[in-house]
Amino acid sequence: MPQENASSSSTGLSAQAASARRPLRIALFGFGTVGxxxxxxxxxxxxxxxxxxxxxxxxxxxxxxxxxxxxVVWSEDADxxxxxxxxxxxxxxxxxxxxxxxxxxxxxxxxxxxxxxKKLIAYHGVELERLAxxxxxxxxxxxxxxxxxxxxxxxxxxxxxxxxxxxxxxxxGTCNFILSKMEAGAEYxxxxxxxxxxxxxxxxxxxxxxxxxxxxxxxILMRLALRVVVDPEEIVPQPITAVTAVDFSYARDLGCTIxxxxxxxxxxGSVAATVGPMLVDKKSPMAWSRGTENMVIxxxxxxxxxxxxxxxxxxxPTAVAVVSDLxxxxxxxxxxxxxxxxxxxxxxxxxxxxxxxxxxxxxGIVAEITGALARERINxxxxxxxxxxxxxxxxxxxxxxxxxxxxxxxxxxxxxKMDCLLEEPLDLQMLE
Amino acid sequence: MPQENASSSSTGLSAQAASARRPLRIALFGFGTVGxxxxxxxxxxxxxxxxxxxxxxxxxxxxxxxxxxxxVVWSEDADxxxxxxxxxxxxxxxxxxxxxxxxxxxxxxxxxxxxxxKKLIAYHGVELERLAxxxxxxxxxxxxxxxxxxxxxxxxxxxxxxxxxxxxxxxxGTCNFILSKMEAGAEYxxxxxxxxxxxxxxxxxxxxxxxxxxxxxxxILMRLALRVVVDPEEIVPQPITAVTAVDFSYARDLGCTIxxxxxxxxxxGSVAATVGPMLVDKKSPMAWSRGTENMVIxxxxxxxxxxxxxxxxxxxPTAVAVVSDLxxxxxxxxxxxxxxxxxxxxxxxxxxxxxxxxxxxxxGIVAEITGALARERINxxxxxxxxxxxxxxxxxxxxxxxxxxxxxxxxxxxxxKMDCLLEEPLDLQMLE
Numbered sequence: 001m002p003q004e005n006a007s008s009s010s011t012g013l014s015a016q017a018a019s020a021r022r023p024l025r026i027a028l029f030g031f032g033t034v035g036x037x038x039x040x041x042x043x044x045x046x047x048x049x050x051x052x053x054x055x056x057x058x059x060x061x062x063x064x065x066x067x068x069x070x071x072v073v074w075s076e077d078a079d080x081x082x083x084x085x086x087x088x089x090x091x092x093x094x095x096x097x098x099x100x101x102x103x104x105x106x107x108x109x110x111x112x113x114x115x116x117x118k119k120l121i122a123y124h125g126v127e128l129e130r131l132a133x134x135x136x137x138x139x140x141x142x143x144x145x146x147x148x149x150x151x152x153x154x155x156x157x158x159x160x161x162x163x164x165x166x167x168x169x170x171x172x173g174t175c176n177f178i179l180s181k182m183e184a185g186a187e188y189x190x191x192x193x194x195x196x197x198x199x200x201x202x203x204x205x206x207x208x209x210x211x212x213x214x215x216x217x218x219x220i221l222m223r224l225a226l227r228v229v230v231d232p233e234e235i236v237p238q239p240i241t242a243v244t245a246v247d248f249s250y251a252r253d254l255g256c257t258i259x260x261x262x263x264x265x266x267x268x269g270s271v272a273a274t275v276g277p278m279l280v281d282k283k284s285p286m287a288w289s290r291g292t293e294n295m296v297i298x299x300x301x302x303x304x305x306x307x308x309x310x311x312x313x314x315x316x317p318t319a320v321a322v323v324s325d326l327x328x329x330x331x332x333x334x335x336x337x338x339x340x341x342x343x344x345x346x347x348x349x350x351x352x353x354x355x356x357x358x359x360x361x362x363x364g365i366v367a368e369i370t371g372a373l374a375r376e377r378i379n380x381x382x383x384x385x386x387x388x389x390x391x392x393x394x395x396x397x398x399x400x401x402x403x404x405x406x407x408x409x410x411x412x413x414x415x416x417k418m419d420c421l422l423e424e425p426l427d428l429q430m431l432e
Numbered sequence: 433m434p435q436e437n438a439s440s441s442s443t444g445l446s447a448q449a450a451s452a453r454r455p456l457r458i459a460l461f462g463f464g465t466v467g468x469x470x471x472x473x474x475x476x477x478x479x480x481x482x483x484x485x486x487x488x489x490x491x492x493x494x495x496x497x498x499x500x501x502x503x504v505v506w507s508e509d510a511d512x513x514x515x516x517x518x519x520x521x522x523x524x525x526x527x528x529x530x531x532x533x534x535x536x537x538x539x540x541x542x543x544x545x546x547x548x549x550k551k552l553i554a555y556h557g558v559e560l561e562r563l564a565x566x567x568x569x570x571x572x573x574x575x576x577x578x579x580x581x582x583x584x585x586x587x588x589x590x591x592x593x594x595x596x597x598x599x600x601x602x603x604x605g606t607c608n609f610i611l612s613k614m615e616a617g618a619e620y621x622x623x624x625x626x627x628x629x630x631x632x633x634x635x636x637x638x639x640x641x642x643x644x645x646x647x648x649x650x651x652i653l654m655r656l657a658l659r660v661v662v663d664p665e666e667i668v669p670q671p672i673t674a675v676t677a678v679d680f681s682y683a684r685d686l687g688c689t690i691x692x693x694x695x696x697x698x699x700x701g702s703v704a705a706t707v708g709p710m711l712v713d714k715k716s717p718m719a720w721s722r723g724t725e726n727m728v729i730x731x732x733x734x735x736x737x738x739x740x741x742x743x744x745x746x747x748x749p750t751a752v753a754v755v756s757d758l759x760x761x762x763x764x765x766x767x768x769x770x771x772x773x774x775x776x777x778x779x780x781x782x783x784x785x786x787x788x789x790x791x792x793x794x795x796g797i798v799a800e801i802t803g804a805l806a807r808e809r810i811n812x813x814x815x816x817x818x819x820x821x822x823x824x825x826x827x828x829x830x831x832x833x834x835x836x837x838x839x840x841x842x843x844x845x846x847x848x849k850m851d852c853l854l855e856e857p858l859d860l861q862m863l864e
Contacts (some may be wrong), residue, residue, distance in 0.1 A: 035826065041593060142590055148735035150582075150590020155591050157765060158574055158582020161473060162754025174526055285741075301578035302473055303743060303752040309717075310738035320735040323593025324768070331768045333589060336760050 023047075024330045026083050027054035029102055030092035031063045031102060033199070034116060034143075037319030038090060039068055043321070049330035056081045066372075078102055082109065088329060089117040090322060100124060107131045107139065114325040116143035116318055122216035122232045125223065126340075131375030138334070140325035145217040146171060146294040148317025149310040150324070155224045160336045162300035164225040166265040168431060171217040173313035174208035175240050175260035179277065180290045183257050188241065200292055200313070211237025211260065211275040218262040218275060225298055226266045229291045229341035230273065238276030242426050247356055250384060250397045251279050254354070257287050261431060263349070265278055270347035279354045279430040281302070285309070286431060348405045352381060354429040355398045355412070358422045361391040365420055369398065372414045376407040392424060399430065455479075456762045457515050459486035461534055462524035463495045466548060466575075469751030470522060471500055477755070480761035482520075488513045510534055513864055514541065520761060522754060523547040535560060535571075542567045546757040548575035550751055552647035554664045557655065558772075570766070572757035577649040578603060578726040580749025581742040582756070587656045589728070592768045594732035596657040598697040600863060603649040604747035605670050605724030606640035607692035610733065611709065612722045615680055615689050620673065623693065632745070639688075643669025643692065643707040650694040650707060657730055658698045658791045660775035662705065667777060670708030674858050678827045679788055682816060683711050686786070686831065689719050693863060695781070702779035709860040711786045717741070718863060780837045784813060784862040787830045787844070790854045793823040797852055804846045805832060808839040825854060 026042070028035045035055070042052050052072055055062045060076045075081050078098070082089070082105050089106040091113060093099040100120050103113050107128060109272065121128070121141045132139040142152045146169070155164070170176050177200050181191040192209075195201035207213050219232040240260050251258050256279040264273035280286040285307050289295045293311025299305050311317040359365055370380060378400050385396035400408065412425055462466045467487070474484050484504055489495045492508040510530070514521070514537050521538040523545060526529040532552050535545050539560060542768075547553065553560070553573045564571040574584045578601070587596070602608050609632050613623040627633035639645050651664040660825050671844040672692050683690050686793070688711040696705035712718035713787025717739050721727045731737050791797055802812060810832050817828035832840065844857050 037734070045593075045595065148594070148732070149738055150586040153589035154582040154586045154740075157760055158756050159587035159752065160759040161477075161757075162580070162752040163477065285720065288720070300471070300580070300752060302748040304749060306581055306740070306742035308738070308740060310584075311736045316734040317736060320591065320594040320732060324590050325593075327592040327770070328589055328768050332766045333768050334764045336756070336763045336765050336767070338759070 006159055018261065023049050023051040024055045024088055024326065025086045025100065026050055026087040026088050026090060026326060027056060027084070028090045028092065029056045029078070029081070029099070030094075031055050031060070032092065033315035034318045034322065035090075035092045036065065037315035037320050038040045038092070041319055041323045043069065045069060047327065050272045050326045054081045054084060054086055062256045069285060082106055084112065086087060086222040088112045088114060090326070091117055092322070093117075094119070096120055096123065103128060104131065107135055107137050110135045110137050112138040112140070114140045114143075114322055114329070116141070116322060118144040118213065118216040118220060122219040125220065127231055138329055140329065141220070142325045143318045143321035145220050146296060146308070146310075146312045147314065148320045149294055149296070149308050149312060150321070151221070151296045151308050152224060153324070154306075154308060155221070156336045159225070159298065159300060159303070159306065160302045160338055164298050164300050165267065166263075166299040167221055167225055167296065168261055168263045168286065169214075169218065169296040170259055170286060170289050170294050171214040171296070171312065172208050172260055174205065175214070176289055176294070177292045178209070179240060179243070179258055179260060182243070182245065187245065188243075195389070208240055214260060214262045214275045218273060220263060221296070222264050222271070222273060223340050226264060226271065227338060227340040228271050229340050230271065230343055230345055235273045235275060238274070240277045243277045247426065247428075249386065250356060250395075251354070253384060253386065254279065254382070254399065255282050256280055256430070257282055257288055258428070259289065261286065261429075263431075265347075265349070267347070271345055272347035272349050273345050274349065274429070275281045278428055281431065284431065307328060349429065350402045350404055352402050352432065353400050353408055354428045354430050355400070356395055356426040357398070358393060358395050359420045360422060361394045362420055365418070368418060369415055372411045373398070373400065375414075376403075376411040378403045378407060378411060455481050455483040456520055456758065457485045457518045458482055458520050458758060459488060459518040460484065460522045460524065461488045461510070461531070462526075463487050463492070464488040464524065465747035466754065467522075467524045468497065468522070468749045469747035470754050473751055473755045475499060475501065479759065482758045486513045486516060486518055510643055514538055514552070518543065520544045520546060520758065522756070522758070523549055525549075526551070528552055532556060536563065539563045539567055539569050539571065542569050544570040544572070544761055546572045546575075546754055546761070548573070548754060549646040550576040550645070550652060551777065554651040557652065558661055570761060572761065573652070574757045575750045575753035577652050578728060578740070578742075579743040580752045581728070581744060582753070583653070583728045583740050584656060584765070585756070586738075586740060587653070588768045591657070591730065591732060591735070591738065592770055593736045594730050596730050597699065597823065598695075598731040599657055599728065600693055600695045600718065601646075601650065601653065601728040602691055602718060602721050602726055602743065603646040603694045603728070604640050604692055605726060606637065607646070608721055608726070609724045610641070611672060611675070611690055611692060614675070614677065617677075617770060619677065620675075631782075641673055642671045646692060646694045646707045650696060650705060653728070654696050654703070654705060655772050658696060658703065659770060659772040660698060660703050661772050662703065662775055662777055667705045667707060670706070672709045675709045679858065679860075681818065682788060682827075682829045683786070685816060685818065686711065686814070687714050688712060688862070689714055690860070691718050691721065693718065693861075695746045695863070697781070703777055704777045704779035704781050705777050706861070708837070708861070710860055713863065716863065781861065782834045782836055784834050784864065785832050785840055786860045786862050787832070788827055788858040789830070790825060790827050791852045792854060793826045794852055797850070800850060801830065801847050804843045805830070807846075808835070808843040810835045810839060810843060818857060
């Protein structure tokens with residue numbers, strides 16, 4: 001389309017592409033599941049605007065396939081590829097190092113970068129965007145959050161006119177797979193093993209089940225949607241590993257299920273953010289998500305709730321986001337960069353909570369627990385004790401009306417001193 | 433951000449804005465619900481990149497408010513505003529005429545246009561985009577489909593890397609309001625009156641309930657997502673007015689509800705598209721939509737299903753889309769214009785159907801109906817006859833396995849000759 005070329009012809013990058021009428025030259029850094037999907041889509045779609053020219057991977061010989069264009073240079077020499085005439089580095093190695101170094105060097109050289117690296121963007125996105133701007137390149141990372149669901153372009157291009165005040169997301173497919181299988185009756189250890197066998201979970205699943213992966217993605221979305229730049233380390237994640245079959249059973253009785261939710265809100269300049277397993281109403285969109293699906297709900301001051309859902313992970317969906325970013329670069333599309341400002345996680349959510357106790361039963365326990373809550377002026381919504389559990393290891397649940405996390409924490413600290421408690425109470429936020 | 437200015441400095445429009453470092457000058461054409469919302473958001477957000485300079489409306493005196501910037505020119509002279517130094521016309525009048533003329537003249541003059549006018553874009557989008565390109569302006573219409581839900585930017589910027597093969601959408605808030613209230617037990621006439629009182633429906637509701645509004649939006653999405661340019665008139669809509677309380681009752685027994693759905697699919701170069709009331713599974717995302725909500729489900733060859741939902745209509749959500757388009761223009765963001773090609777609606781859906789008959793009961797009716805279906809080799813899935821209806825006006829339902837619409841149409845034409853039939857059978861597609 002003529003206007004696309006005309007409109008993009010002034011940028012360093014696009015000037016090369018448009019004025020010489022040659023496609024953007026693309027180097028893939030990383031030829032795993034996502035990288036080979038990206039190559040596959042580029043080959044099959046015969047896009048005229050982008051051309052795959054280099055594939056970098058360690059021990060590249062074992063990665064080599066026969067279906068890429070014959071002129072693609074396969075390399076295990078990152079320096080050589082970075083020094084070549086490629087226009088865009090697609091960084092799919094993940095992690096801060098060495099991926100961060102490659103990205104910086106590419107941007108320093110005025111090249112553009114497309115990446116799926118949530119950690120790098122969560123921790124260094126602002127600095128890297130500044131570097132790209134200074135050197136005339138572009139940094140795009142639509143694949144870093146929610147894979148194939150266009151949440152980032154949706155926010156940047158379609159919701160820039162709103163003021164997003166709140167967001168909730170299911171941002172980690174591994175946790176969602178595990179929890180939705182546990183909802184259906186499976187045991188954590190069994191599901192984790194299945195997830196590992198299917199390639200949904202790493203050998204060390206801490207990054208996913210501990211909430212660190214979702215936290216990085218939340219920090220990215222907070223910058224784009226809430227327009228606050230936070231240190232991801234300030235968001236304290238709660239692992240999903242403390243959730244048991246008992247909790248799913250009690251949740252069901254409360255009309256809920258359990259999902260790993262990342263949530264953040266901004267009001268009056270104050271920011272709250274957290275990641276962890278939460279009770280979600282069976283009738284809410286969050287409960288619809290199954291398997292490795294992702295979902296993001298954004299609440300705008302003007303537009304109300306917008307829901308995005310789909311496949312958040314996997315080679316093909318993530319590759320769709322990468323290729324879309326490449327096409328956007330080739331067509332001269334630019335970020336709608338609304339200003340964001342540094343912020344601390346200083347606010348608390350004031351939401352209802354689910355608290356599950358495991359006790360060696362004796363008279364007076366409920367009175368003590370409810371007394372401790374009352375001293376912090378926390379109102380009880382429900383006390384549920386289901387039959388069928390042994391008295392010496394009795395799980396029961398208290399739900400409370402919206403209260404500050406800090407008040408509840410004090411009450412639980414006092415309750416934790418009771419010697420009948422067999423383990424720390426499990427405290428989960430309830431999403432309403 | 434420096435790169436935004438640098439990257440957009442070659443376009444006529446952005447060159448003005450960026451090189452002189454002055455904001456884009458905006459003229460609103462139409463100061464109704466959406467127009468005043470746009471003005472409100474621009475005033476409240478204090479966006480530095482865009483400046484509201486003109487408001488055009490017929491009899492503008494009665495529209496005047498006291499909260500817009502003091503230097504805004506209020507005018508009822510479209511020619512004068514078009515001849516002024518505004519950079520962008522925001523067309524919110526709707527319809528083909530005179531709105532289309534204003535849009536053409538603005539584009540002819542090299543100005544850009546942001547519009548919420550689905551009809552204009554459905555019928556003349558391709559031509560207007562060519563005109564914009566030729567004259568150095570830009571045409572944006574994120575608000576034309578699904579109001580505050582960023583479906584259009586999501587497709588253009590985030591799914592360009594996929595090949596969308598199918599789409600289903602709830603694209604008309606009025607129909608969704610009516611049908612979701614009917615699901616809850618209300619009568620069509622009563623709900624329509626409520627919708628009219630609330631401003632959700634026009635005095636003449638044909639455009640909405642007849643499916644013409646959804647058809648225009650579907651045609652726009654088909655161009656962007658399926659990359660086919662169709663004549664909207666080739667899509668034959670089925671009105672929702674034939675749906676009665678009886679149908680909701682039968683639908684419920686089948687685990688379904690009824691929604692107005694716009695759907696299209698492309699396979700092997702052949703395109704199918706239709707709009708009408710359809711049975712949707714209670715467990716499907718479509719059934720979640722309530723009130724005036726919109727929803728779009730896109731199925732990509734690589735990325736699978738992506739779901740967008742939210743408020744598709746109303747002043748504020750639509751205004752969010754308009755302001756987002758304005759900010760995108762101001763930041764030099766360009767469309768990712770993937771090629772689309774003219775196509776005819778030549779294919780048929782092969783889907784299950786729900787057929788409701790209303791008969792003056794006598795022996796042998798079911799045998800005759802099932803015989804007629806058998807002659808077209810259509811397999812019956814279920815025959816449901818609920819008790820409690822009078823024999824002389826007996827509704828009953830047949831559902832059939834996936835079949836071609838044309839075969840079913842032939843069978844129903846033969847069945848319609850039966851003298852026991854009190855009205856034409858109601859034939860609804862079932863969404864699976």
